Amino acid sequence: MTQTVPRGERHEGSDKREAILDAALALFAERGFYGTAVPLVADKAKVGAGTIYRYFPSKEALANALFQRHKRALGETILRDFPFDAPFREQFHHFWTRVCRYAAENPVALQFLELHHHTSYLDETSRAIEVQLLGTAKGVIAQAVSQQILKPVAPELLMAIVWGSFRALVQGGCEGLLRLDDETIAQAEACVWEALRR
Amino acid sequence: MTQTVPRGERHEGSDKREAILDAALALFAERGFYGTAVPLVADKAKVGAGTIYRYFPSKEALANALFQRHKRALGETILRDFPFDAPFREQFHHFWTRVCRYAAENPVALQFLELHHHTSYLDETSRAIEVQLLGTAKGVIAQAVSQQILKPVAPELLMAIVWGSFRALVQGGCEGLLRLDDETIAQAEACVWEALRR
Amino acid sequence: MTQTVPRGERHEGSDKREAILDAALALFAERGFYGTAVPLVADKAKVGAGTIYRYFPSKEALANALFQRHKRALGETILRDFPFDAPFREQFHHFWTRVCRYAAENPVALQFLELHHHTSYLDETSRAIEVQLLGTAKGVIAQAVSQQILKPVAPELLMAIVWGSFRALVQGGCEGLLRLDDETIAQAEACVWEALRR
Amino acid sequence: MTQTVPRGERHEGSDKREAILDAALALFAERGFYGTAVPLVADKAKVGAGTIYRYFPSKEALANALFQRHKRALGETILRDFPFDAPFREQFHHFWTRVCRYAAENPVALQFLELHHHTSYLDETSRAIEVQLLGTAKGVIAQAVSQQILKPVAPELLMAIVWGSFRALVQGGCEGLLRLDDETIAQAEACVWEALRR
């Protein structure tokens, strides 16, 4: 019995914990937070209902752990190797490619992250992560606007177009209307770029 | 007892029914379907909890009535005087202006219509309305694509950009990041049009 | 159907509320707070489990309402017509007679009031009532001590003897070892008085 | 592995068993039987939750072991060297001194023994010990009554005064209102004796 688990990891990397997070992700994404009963998560994760409470103090805490995990992963996906010094066109390409590839590989996570009503159960930490990412994005966009690379409109408007298009793409992908293959991603990038650029 | 109600409308136009629908709209939009308790709707509508069940057979039915009412209104807003024979650019202008104005006037309705998890409680009728609107839109777009007015990509992709941008705009408006005034609407139209056009 | 309930009493005097309080009193007295499940109270009160929560926001609140009601009643029993200006012997007689008669008529209430572990769920109001009664008692006793009517020992010691004897009497009554008839009450008074008096 | 355990004691004298009993005593006394979770006992005893079940078949059994241990100890404290042939006054002195000293040294044990709701989980053995002690006491008292040393009232009444006063004293001690020093014990004895004696 060769144990592949090297460190003294109690909870963080536990099998059950992962199973619970995965089950919760799928169910929350499909049915929403309030529409998902805890025993349903337990069943899907193949653990007892009580077990969930050994890993998370409450249903809310579970949702927050989930949100933070995936929001952080998304943030890292975008920011890893981000070409801060390259021209904005290239920055946008980086962003779009990464974010779409992430969505293609984790469609459910995206679906979950973009749920409404996060507000009612997300804690400070979760909100802080969100705010920070948005702030970074806004900074980059605002700079490009002032450099007359992008259309002379409010950065928030451009961000809405970019992120709204992306979200709709992902949702279309989940509903089977669209496939998020490389070609579609590239086409979408070209379209959205036209919306942004001066 | 002088009845001011002229026609045989028992329920359709009743004050209470309207109050219930309004209250439910606000609450569903804010807290979601599962996050909203029926007695809360009753309180906000200033009727007894039981009264809701005189107008709607169930909470689900209430949500469906709400969905259908506002989806239909949105559809009519778009389709009334729709310039089917005008050039696509003008059609898009018509669509965008109408839909944005509707959103500016009924932000909560839009918020509600775009909730996730409608799927779990919407009935056939509600889904049919949705599908029909989407079908019409897709037809118009596909035609414009084949006329080489729009970029040579899947109509679904273009629709995602249009509707996704619109949704994000509305949400930005609701969150106070953006104001949906005429100038913003016009700017957004110009941006999105660039995304679409060949 | 002659309604004897004249005023617009919603909750305070409601039948169900009374039934719940009575059921809870009996069960808490018999099995303790933590040993009594809410549905058990509901069953005994012949109401649905949910109904309890229409009258009391929580199990704790129910226990507090119960405690305050009976502690107040006990306090009033003692203090009504209390002969503040009479000699202490007469004051003691008043106290002992009243308190024993109250116990004979409400043995379960007494049993409940003297439960351990009230501390963990009683709120400020409940505690305040308790403290006030004890304060009054201590004042009266301390005065009698300083008048050399009672033994020259700490008032707390005398109070412990009085109240401890009384409690044990009541408990003996509940367990069927003792009957709290007038003769027993008088005998006990005589005994305890000897413990107190100089 | 040098075993320091001399006799064949597997369980009886084990360190862990003692730790569990001590932890349970403190927690049961403070929070009651139903208010105390087994894992809490395990934590306080610094053993695994499962370990408790190696020493006691159930939570109830643990409570019974605890009750029997301390009730027996109390009984032995009273009965060791009990002057059965001495005059009753001396017997009472012996009893009162021993019992108060025991309480001063083991306040928590006393607090536990006098908990309500023992009834719901105590077994036959536990009850038998209680009954036997009470029987002995009653015998001694009844004899003194018939010898016209004590007031001509029911022995149960006198016992209630003695034991009730004692309990209240101990409780006052636990709550910090009273200190169970030798002087207080002596004063209390004098007071209670006046209550008893003819």
Add this chain to the structure above:
DNA sequence: CATGAATGAGTTTTCATTCAT
């Protein structure tokens, strides 16, 4: 018709007990 008190099935959460390690 309108009501809102009443309900019990369902929700989140706890905990005595078990069992693989």
Add this chain to the structure above:
DNA sequence: GATGAATGAAAACTCATTCAT
């Protein structure tokens, strides 16, 4: 033997729905 993670039955509490008034 000892452990503590795992569990499911049961706890406290909520809420969609009904029904007597």
